[in-house]
Amino acid sequence: MFPTVRVSFTGLKSEDRYIVLLDIVPIDNKRYRYAYHRSSWLVAGKADPPPPYRLYPHPDSPYTGDQLKKQIVTFEKLKLTNNELDKHGHIVLNSMHRYQPRIHLVRRHDSGQGPVADLDLEDHKTFIFSETVFTAVTAYQNQLITKLKIDSNPFAKGFRDSSRLTDFER
Amino acid sequence: MFPTVRVSFTGLKSEDRYIVLLDIVPIDNKRYRYAYHRSSWLVAGKADPPPPYRLYPHPDSPYTGDQLKKQIVTFEKLKLTNNELDKHGHIVLNSMHRYQPRIHLVRRHDSGQGPVADLDLEDHKTFIFSETVFTAVTAYQNQLITKLKIDSNPFAKGFRDSSRLTDFER
DNA sequence: GCATTTTCACCTAGGTGTCAAGTT
DNA sequence: AACTTGACACCTAGGTGAAAATGC
Numbered sequence: 001m002f003p004t005v006r007v008s009f010t011g012l013k014s015e016d017r018y019i020v021l022l023d024i025v026p027i028d029n030k031r032y033r034y035a036y037h038r039s040s041w042l043v044a045g046k047a048d049p050p051p052p053y054r055l056y057p058h059p060d061s062p063y064t065g066d067q068l069k070k071q072i073v074t075f076e077k078l079k080l081t082n083n084e085l086d087k088h089g090h091i092v093l094n095s096m097h098r099y100q101p102r103i104h105l106v107r108r109h110d111s112g113q114g115p116v117a118d119l120d121l122e123d124h125k126t127f128i129f130s131e132t133v134f135t136a137v138t139a140y141q142n143q144l145i146t147k148l149k150i151d152s153n154p155f156a157k158g159f160r161d162s163s164r165l166t167d168f169e170r
Numbered sequence: 171m172f173p174t175v176r177v178s179f180t181g182l183k184s185e186d187r188y189i190v191l192l193d194i195v196p197i198d199n200k201r202y203r204y205a206y207h208r209s210s211w212l213v214a215g216k217a218d219p220p221p222p223y224r225l226y227p228h229p230d231s232p233y234t235g236d237q238l239k240k241q242i243v244t245f246e247k248l249k250l251t252n253n254e255l256d257k258h259g260h261i262v263l264n265s266m267h268r269y270q271p272r273i274h275l276v277r278r279h280d281s282g283q284g285p286v287a288d289l290d291l292e293d294h295k296t297f298i299f300s301e302t303v304f305t306a307v308t309a310y311q312n313q314l315i316t317k318l319k320i321d322s323n324p325f326a327k328g329f330r331d332s333s334r335l336t337d338f339e340r
Numbered sequence: 341g342c343a344t345t346t347t348c349a350c351c352t353a354g355g356t357g358t359c360a361a362g363t364t
Numbered sequence: 365a366a367c368t369t370g371a372c373a374c375c376t377a378g379g380t381g382a383a384a385a386t387g388c
Contacts, residue, residue: 064187096343327376
């Protein structure tokens with residue numbers, strides 16, 4: 001997933017163990033389509049059946065409070081898929097639906113062991129940044145988003161304006 | 171450092187915190203030179219003054235006992251240098267001297283925090299594999315070691331026999 | 341008519357030994 | 365004469381969107 005979600009924390013207990021998780025939840029119960037002629041998203045009916053819900057623990061978890069204070073947690077390895085049968089642990093989304101990523105910080109006292117199965121059973125806090133809402137697609141619907149992603153992602157440098165042929169050069 | 175040191179552990183306490191470290195110590199007080207005509211190492215006098223000693227903590231440390239049980243700890247990022255003034259945290263060695271890598275497993279109870287400064291002050295166990303002794307060089311002294319390293323390291327694939335011109339092909 | 345998947349060129353990032361040139 | 369360094373070609377490994385192929 002690009003751009004990459006990056007978070008940092010304060011107010012932690014040095015000695016405690018923490019797990020940082022990310023999940024992505026639907027924003028509404030709708031399916032969308034893109035209207036090219038007016039460059040905007042339109043509601044296209046009720047949401048499709050939701051794919052399996054997955055809670056993605058940051059692969060470096062658990063952290064000690066001490067470790068976590070010092071760094072920025074970067075979800076650069078998080079991947080999205082629309083394949084309900086995915087076996088790689090990626091987060092599964094419906095294409096053409098709108099989503100809100102969330103960050104969860106779970107605190108484990110000396111007792112707690114093992115993976116986080118259910119957040120409701122954990123001592124945790126959830127953080128939501130509404131500016132990170134997005135629409136899932138399999139192909140970009142809009143040239144502006146294509147340009148934005150190409151210009152901001154180092155791996156897409158080969159598609160930058162300056163390295164491509166313009167109409168004039170062609 | 172290639173080949174990469176890889177270790178796994180058993181008999182850990184799930185709840186405790188562990189730090190895995192690697193250091194490299196001189197095997198004797200000698201300097202060596204290579205005798206080409208008889209393809210063997212010869213003693214070439216007393217050791218040069220030792221460079222700064224560095225204890226290299228595995229970058230993923232600390233581990234919980236639970237985490238550490240499940241995985242192979244791989245020191246693939248460990249680097250060696252002969253530069254006494256090195257600022258990258260690499261292990262500093264004298265070229266043409268013989269060395270023994272060692273693995274240290276430090277157990278931290280709930281109290282212990284911070285980096286490992288002195289192993290003698292820690293609850294730890296040291297593991298030595300004498301088959302990992304090596305001679306530090308800046309250039310290989312022997313065509314057999316060159317061939318062995320090229321054949322076993324994926325990053326040196328471009329130098330394999332099959333992809334290079336033989337005398338016959340030339 | 342779209343949406344989705346597959347293959348591809350083009351990158352980032354960095355680990356190899358070689359070879360020419362420099363140092364001691 | 366022995367050793368060391370730095371630029372280089374050649375790899376591994378994998379993240380990009382484009383375009384063609386496929387599916388619904």
